[in-house]
Amino acid sequence: MPREESQTVLDVVTYVQRHLDASLAYRFACRVGMCGSCAMTVNGQSRWTCRTHVSRVADDGRLEIAPLHNLPVVRDLVTDMTEFFDKWAKARGRFTGTRSRHEDFERVPPAGRREEVDAGIECIGCGVCYSACDVVSWNPDYAGPAALNRAWTLVQDVRDAATIERLRAVAGDAGAHACHTHMSCTERCPKQISPTAGIAGLKRAIAMAALKGEL
C-alpha cells in the first residue's frame, strides 16, 4: 500500500479494491463529504472515510477498517441501512406544511427557533451517529440520533404543522427519553452537529406536552 500525502481512508479502501482484492464491496459516491455514503469504522470509531486523512487516524501506522456498527452487514464494508432510514420515517421526519404553491412565501425570522433548525439541518444521513450510539445497540427499537435530530429540526420549524404528532412519535423508551447523553453521536458527527442537544430539546418539548395533556 503506497503512502501518499493527504491520503484518505477511502483512498486506501479504493486502492485495496483496485489492486489487491477486486471482490471487495464498499460504498461511496461524492468523495467530498456531501452524500453520506462512505461511512465505516476506522480503528473502532465511526467516521466518514472520504474526509478522514490516514495521517490523522492511523494508530502506529495501522488502520483497521470495518463496516458501520449497529447495522446488519450485507458484505465486506457494506451495511444494510434500511432500518436507519425507516426510523426517520417513523419519527415523522418529513416536513408537513400548510401552504400551497399559490400562496406567498412564508417569512421566517432568522433568529430564535430558526437557529436551532440551522444547527441540525446539515445532516447528510451517513449513519455515523447511529453506529456510534450504544443505546441503539442496547435497545433495537430506539430511533437513534439522526432520526431524532431530524424530528427536532422540524419541531423547531415555525412553518411545520405536525408538531404534536411528531412529539408523540418520538416520545418514551423508543424515542428521545431513551437517550442517556453518552454524547457519542455528538463526539463522532462529521458535520459537527450535536444530536444530543436536539434530543434534549425533544425530551423537554415532549415532557411539556405531556404535562399540558396534549401528548
Next chain:
Amino acid sequence: MNARLRNDFRARNHPAYWAFLVHRLSGLALALFLPVHFWALGQALQGAARLETFLRWTDSPLVKFAEWGLVVLLAAHLTGGLRLLALEFLPWRDWQKSLAAVAGGLALIAGLAFALAL
C-alpha cells in the same frame, strides 16, 4: 438476519461516556446499598443500645473504608446528576463539555472532606 458489529472500548473512550459509566455504576451501587442502610437505621426501633451495637461494628477499618467509598459514590452521583440536568435543561453551550471534569472534581472534594472528618 446478517450479523451486526458492536462498539467496543475504542468507540466509547471519550469523557461523556466515562461520565455516563460513573453515573450508572454509582447509581447501581447506591441502589443496592439503600436497603441495608434503611435496615441498619431501623435497628433504632429496638432501642438505642441496638443501634449502638451496630455502630460499633462499623468502627472496623474495612467498614470505614467502605463508608468512604459510599460517600464518594453518593457525591459522584450527585454531581453527575447535576451535570445531566444542566445538559438536558439548559440551552446548549460549549462550556457544558467541561461539566464532567467539574463533576468529578467536586466528588473528589467531598470524598476528601469525609476522609479528613473521619
Next chain:
Amino acid sequence: MSARTQTFLWIGQRASAAVLALCVLVHLCTIIYAVRGGLSAAEILGRTRGNAAWLGFYSVFVFAVAVHVPIGLRSILAEWFGWQDESRDLVLWVLAAVLAMMGIRAVFGVFG
C-alpha cells in the same frame, strides 16, 4: 406501557433528581459533620429524636429515593440485562413500595 406513561417516568426521574440534589447535599454535609469524633447512637438520636424539621426533611428524601431508584434500575435492567417486559415494571413497582416502607420505618426508628 404507553409512550405517554414512559414520558411521565422520565419527568418523575428528573423531578425526583432535582429534589434529591438538594437532599443529598444536606445529607453529605450532615454526614461529614456527624462523623467527626466517631458515630454514636446517643449522638445521632440526640439530634433526631422529636425533631419535626428533621422528620419532614428525611420523609421527603425517602419518598424521592423511592421514585428515583426504580426508574433508574428500569433502564439498567433493560439495557444491560435484557429484561424489558411488563414483569420488570411490576417488580419495580413492588421495589418502590418496599423502599418507601423501609425508608419510612428507618426515619421513624430514629425519630421516635
